[in-house]
Amino acid sequence: MITSFLLGGLDRKTGIAILVLALIGIGVTYSNAFLADASPLHVSTGNMLLFGKYAAYALLAVALDLVWGYCGILSLGHGAFFALGGYAMGMYLMRQIGTRGVYANPILPDFMVFLNWKELPFTWVFFDHFPYAMLMVLLIPGLLAFVFGWFAFRSRVTGVYLSIITQAMTYALLLAFFRNDMGFGGNNGLTDFKDVVGYNIQADSTRRVLFALTVGFLAVGLWLASSIVNSKLGKVLIAIRDAESRTRFIGYRVAEYKTVVFTVSACMAGVAGALYVPQVGIINPSEFSPANSIEAVIWVAVGGRGTLVGAIIGAVAVNWGKTWFTGVLPEFWLFALGALFVAGPLLLPKGIVGTLGGLFSFGNRPSRVVPTSPEPAE
């Protein structure tokens, strides 16, 4: 059952993408470890970190494409799930610091000592155990998405109204995490990490493993999303996107389907956040800012909504552009982003992959077609 489900996800496009990701994962780590610094093929640790970050963003984009591209749920709050996964990882990394902090407290992280706290809050208790922390990486975003989705989808909140409340959700979390008494480092967030599962987080070797893991999880996430999309459940999701009440009248409980896919997507976003934090070395409330979630939507739109692979390409392309642009013309990046937001849908309404797919009829499975004007039934 599981095997046939997973084999169903390996269509040509996904297969090629996974192969490319595997080559990148192996190639970059190999080049960083064994090629001389002078070699033209050498990837510096800085660049590897950068692309590791892009890969984490790409996983977030795949998660977002799963709900937006296939089920029509335009979440403008997916950054919240990403940040929650990041915080769960950050809390584990904080507990790993131990006595090496500024205040050398074996139990309490520095910011708690600074705030004169005497005891570890219950939220932090088991976070020194790696498996527990990893469970929380999945569980916390998943649980939030499940509860949020259950209420929103059962009450049949759709379209822009849903987008607005997802935006409100991430904004509320942003404000909450800014508060010191929440116990998550307030404004400064969590940083100064030392070790991850006993390995020095700054070491090149650790960073290579982190990079390879991120690319690996991206490939797994893509495979999983593709399997879901190619299953009968995926067809139901597209049916919901195109004609929600028709789907309901042929007997599908739309709210259940939306909740399931929203929760799976949130878990994927959480994993992306957890992979992001050890590579950038910090997690703070700004990750919850609504602009981040909107940027993620732009990545998917640029790459091609409802294509999965496009989400990856869009996330890497836009972020690469951002890095380059903010280096060359820092004050103009926001204008460039704005121009992208306007020009993208105008010139490439189906995104990079959607447009290429149309030209070469590459991977143009019928289910990949995004409706030009999703009309409600009746």
Add this chain to the structure above:
Amino acid sequence: MDIAKNSILYLDGVAVSFDGYKALRGLSMVIGPGEMRAIIGPNGAGKTTMMDIITGKTRPDEGEVLFEGSTDLTRLDEAEIAELGIGRKFQKPTVFESHTVRDNLLLALKADRTPFWTLFHRNTKDEDNRIDELLSTIKLSHRAKDLARNLSHGQKQWLEIGMLLAQEPKLLLVDEPVAGMTDAETMETAALLRHIHKSGKSVVVVEHDMAFVRELDVKVTVLHEGSVLSEGSIDHVANDPKVIEVYLGR
């Protein structure tokens, strides 16, 4: 209660209003098992509201709606009612445009509808055969692999009827199936509905097109301002002075 027991669909004194506008006022109607019924009425007579109530989209303010004499439809949601065996075709053809014709039917096919089983579903030989059968019933075998969005208006209507049949319903509610169809398509649709009726299903057809209703040749119910104005054969109804007044009097 005997009337209710021997019926597939039983409406008694159904009333509903929207912001003070009384869409239905004491609508009562009985559809027998295996019966085909045509419902006509001018705009605003409450035809679509009636369908909404039967399929669980709208809750009535008053009145009883029973399926097979015992199941109270006013307490169930759309999915539960669909599972009981009531299929509904919308006025505007509503199919899954970015799916193939075949996938449209596959999605409608009677099967476990929980997300878990749907995720791990694999097509069986039986299902494929059943889809082939349906395709030939609705005369779309040659277009099975095309996207539904590329079908003509009439073909979309047939596909939607096919999707209803795929659910293996006991009762089909069909809202204006021939609106916007050519005459030839209209006649084919009438033949298709008669075929469905002969296979033992109850069918309720809402329609404006009198030629089509004549072609169906079944008992007709005339709705007006949210209740039943007249009921009987097409000739009886057409000669009823009350009906003439409503249709021609203004």
